[in-house]
Amino acid sequence: MTKKVLLKDIAKEVGVSTALVSYVLNGKAKEARVGDEMAKKIKKVAKKLNYQPNLIARGLKSGRTKTLGLIVADISNPFFSMLARFIENEADRHGYTVIIGSSDEKLDKSQKLIDTFLNRQVDGLIIAPVEGSRNQINALNRMHIPVVLVDRSFSDKDLNAVMIDNRNASFKAVQLLLENGYKKIGMISYDTSLSHMQNRVAGYKEALRESGVEVNEKLIRKVSYDSFTNDVFGSLDYFLKAKKPLVDALFLATNSISIAALKYINGLSIKVPEKLGLVCFDESEAYDFFYSPVTYVKQEMPLIGEKAVNLLMKIIEQKTNNREWCVVPANIIVGESSG
Amino acid sequence: MTKKVLLKDIAKEVGVSTALVSYVLNGKAKEARVGDEMAKKIKKVAKKLNYQPNLIARGLKSGRTKTLGLIVADISNPFFSMLARFIENEADRHGYTVIIGSSDEKLDKSQKLIDTFLNRQVDGLIIAPVEGSRNQINALNRMHIPVVLVDRSFSDKDLNAVMIDNRNASFKAVQLLLENGYKKIGMISYDTSLSHMQNRVAGYKEALRESGVEVNEKLIRKVSYDSFTNDVFGSLDYFLKAKKPLVDALFLATNSISIAALKYINGLSIKVPEKLGLVCFDESEAYDFFYSPVTYVKQEMPLIGEKAVNLLMKIIEQKTNNREWCVVPANIIVGESSG
DNA sequence: CTGAAAGCGCTTACAG
DNA sequence: CTGAAAGCGCTTACAG
Numbered sequence: 236m237t238k239k240v241l242l243k244d245i246a247k248e249v250g251v252s253t254a255l256v257s258y259v260l261n262g263k264a265k266e267a268r269v270g271d272e273m274a275k276k277i278k279k280v281a282k283k284l285n286y287q288p289n290l291i292a293r294g295l296k297s298g299r300t301k302t303l304g305l306i307v308a309d310i311s312n313p314f315f316s317m318l319a320r321f322i323e324n325e326a327d328r329h330g331y332t333v334i335i336g337s338s339d340e341k342l343d344k345s346q347k348l349i350d351t352f353l354n355r356q357v358d359g360l361i362i363a364p365v366e367g368s369r370n371q372i373n374a375l376n377r378m379h380i381p382v383v384l385v386d387r388s389f390s391d392k393d394l395n396a397v398m399i400d401n402r403n404a405s406f407k408a409v410q411l412l413l414e415n416g417y418k419k420i421g422m423i424s425y426d427t428s429l430s431h432m433q434n435r436v437a438g439y440k441e442a443l444r445e446s447g448v449e450v451n452e453k454l455i456r457k458v459s460y461d462s463f464t465n466d467v468f469g470s471l472d473y474f475l476k477a478k479k480p481l482v483d484a485l486f487l488a489t490n491s492i493s494i495a496a497l498k499y500i501n502g503l504s505i506k507v508p509e510k511l512g513l514v515c516f517d518e519s520e521a522y523d524f525f526y527s528p529v530t531y532v533k534q535e536m537p538l539i540g541e542k543a544v545n546l547l548m549k550i551i552e553q554k555t556n557n558r559e560w561c562v563v564p565a566n567i568i569v570g571e572s573s574g
Numbered sequence: 575m576t577k578k579v580l581l582k583d584i585a586k587e588v589g590v591s592t593a594l595v596s597y598v599l600n601g602k603a604k605e606a607r608v609g610d611e612m613a614k615k616i617k618k619v620a621k622k623l624n625y626q627p628n629l630i631a632r633g634l635k636s637g638r639t640k641t642l643g644l645i646v647a648d649i650s651n652p653f654f655s656m657l658a659r660f661i662e663n664e665a666d667r668h669g670y671t672v673i674i675g676s677s678d679e680k681l682d683k684s685q686k687l688i689d690t691f692l693n694r695q696v697d698g699l700i701i702a703p704v705e706g707s708r709n710q711i712n713a714l715n716r717m718h719i720p721v722v723l724v725d726r727s728f729s730d731k732d733l734n735a736v737m738i739d740n741r742n743a744s745f746k747a748v749q750l751l752l753e754n755g756y757k758k759i760g761m762i763s764y765d766t767s768l769s770h771m772q773n774r775v776a777g778y779k780e781a782l783r784e785s786g787v788e789v790n791e792k793l794i795r796k797v798s799y800d801s802f803t804n805d806v807f808g809s810l811d812y813f814l815k816a817k818k819p820l821v822d823a824l825f826l827a828t829n830s831i832s833i834a835a836l837k838y839i840n841g842l843s844i845k846v847p848e849k850l851g852l853v854c855f856d857e858s859e860a861y862d863f864f865y866s867p868v869t870y871v872k873q874e875m876p877l878i879g880e881k882a883v884n885l886l887m888k889i890i891e892q893k894t895n896n897r898e899w900c901v902v903p904a905n906i907i908v909g910e911s912s913g
Numbered sequence: 914c915t916g917a918a919a920g921c922g923c924t925t926a927c928a929g
Numbered sequence: 930c931t932g933a934a935a936g937c938g939c940t941t942a943c944a945g
Contacts, residue, residue, distance in 0.1 A: 251915075251916080252915070252916045252917075253916095254915080254916065254917080254918095255914095255915065255916080267914085267915085268914055268915090269914070269915080270914060270915090273914085273915090292921090294921090295920095295921050295922065295923085296920075296921050297921085298921075
């Protein structure tokens with residue numbers, strides 16, 4: 236068993252105090268006016284002994300752990316695992332490590348994760364907030380814990396957040412369907428007050444209005460997170476199983492809704508895009524394999540991850556006190572399902 | 575800003591030493607023979623003040639951080655994000671938090687993650703090892719760091735590992751193709767010496783031999799991790815673009831290979847399963863949407879995650895010194911692509 | 914230019 | 930049954 240090398244081992248070997256070693260190894264040689272010769276010597280010995288600082292001890296003393304907490308709805312959802320990957324990459328570039336947790340869109344799990352992460356003294360949090368968790372975020376703000384929201388937020392803008400322009404993305408998606416001649420466009424979204432869904436619905440409505448199509452609230456179906464597969468199936472039955480289908484096109488507001496819907500539509504006799512136009516949201520390996528390759532709204536995940544970490548860094552380093560609302564572009568990838 | 579409640583705040587309020595409080599809150603009231611009354615009082619005050627222990631301080635003192643490090647090849651690969659999710663769940667059940675990193679199958683990244691995690695004093699590691707990382711694992715063993723390998727291992731069994739019976743799973747997959755009348759079965763796997771691929775190839779060969787089919791090494795193509803998409807396309811050209819196709823069925827050894835292959839096959843005129851039988855490995859949202867729903871080998875991810883964490887717990891708690899090689903079942907999910 | 918010392922917030926032998 | 934005290938491995942004002 237190789238014994239762990241400590242600061243004092245280096246100090247002993249060089250014949251100085253641990254303070255000197257600490258200063259040098261933390262790049263504060265100048266601040267502490269340590270001699271060049273000495274600094275060089277210390278660095279050399281540290282390297283020779285392969286010194287690895289105990290980050291726990293450093294964290295306890297300095298109050299900074301160089302750790303970020305990331306709370307997503309479900310790390311096994313490809314959208315979030317992609318996001319996590321890019322956040323991990325960017326955090327690493329800044330010398331930070333990421334702890335990840337899945338909230339399952341549940342308030343209590345979200346709170347439990349926040350508590351765990353705070354007890355671990357994370358320097359900041361990146362959170363895809365759960366519906367109704369505004370209090371949890373407020374509490375973090377009161378404690379002056381740096382927080383950046385991703386993917387969604389609450390309606391007011393008094394928060395740090397990074398996300399796409401959901402309204403515009405949806406607007407363009409629905410506009411595309413309208414341009415391609417579809418008249419009765421339905422939408423399936425999650426039933427939540429969170430900003431991303433609200434804005435996706437708003438963009439849908441805006442596109443219709445701008446084309447002079449009256450918004451029919453019955454064509455907007457909201458499914459519940461806990462029973463979304465069944466709810467999606469039910470919505471499709473509602474839309475399509477009448478004698479005369481209520482819609483000739485659908486805008487599906489997330490990847491999970493889209494996958495469920497595509498599975499169901501696969502089993503129906505209705506043909507995409509001839510009888511049913513489709514635009515989905517987010518990416519999925521499945522989209523290209525649907526018999527009519529799917530048109531979808533693609534979020535720039537690398538940018539979202541990068542911006543979120545960079546914004547958090549700025550807050551942690553106290554370079555900003557402003558609330559920042561950072562919007563990242565989204566593009567429509569046109570397949571065949573949109574006509 | 576709500577001030578953080580410390581052990582000594584409780585001690586002061588109750589009028590005892592921090593030692594007592596620590597014992598009681600850590601469930602060691604009996605060991606330390608603390609009075610029942612006192613214990614109750616301490617717990618009550620802790621709850622009232624909403625005491626949250628500083629896990630960093632505890633970690634420094636106790637040497638145990640209740641943190642696990644997880645190193646996967648790529649957290650954005652659905653296989654690993656699923657695995658991560660189940661590991662996260664099971665770790666949480668044991669009161670542990672998980673730090674995740676992606677090695678990209680690269681030795682240097684793997685080493686860097688190991689270093690980072692050790693500097694953060696993780697209590698143990700779960701690793702999907704990179705090719706050639708045997709030294710890294712050996713070094714961890716020498717330092718007596720608890721380690722459990724997942725998904726793959728090295729050929730010798732002197733390690734703790736949790737994975738499926740890759741040989742048998744592949745054997746059954748190829749056997750199915752043979753039973754369905756395919757004669758010339760090719761295989762695409764990764765070019766690696768790691769156990770999982772070796773065993774998948776071994777199972778493939780065994781199935782052929784048992785049916786009296788001679789193994790033709792030319793029908794086993796090995797693709798490189800860094801250029802696998804192109805390599806898979808090239809392999810398919812090799813297999814199928816001759817005047818007379820070299821194979822009438824394919825066994826695809828991972829989800830990423832399968833997705834790439836399915837995309838390419840989608841663009842060819844050859845029909846699945848009539849002219850080309852297929853069995854893939856792992857799950858993907860895409861499998862069900864391929865025009866001929868895919869037959870695949872399904873790994874029991876929840877079990878793998880659970881077993882890996884439980885084995886690691888046993889090692890951390892020193893309940894075992896034996897090397898354990900834990901094999902989890904895998905099943906074939908029969909679709910239409912296998913004939 | 915360098916060192917002695919306090920302290921981060923806990924845990925845990927030890928003494929009584 | 931309970932408390933005083935040492936110590937985990939660092940960082941950082943402070944003194945010289």
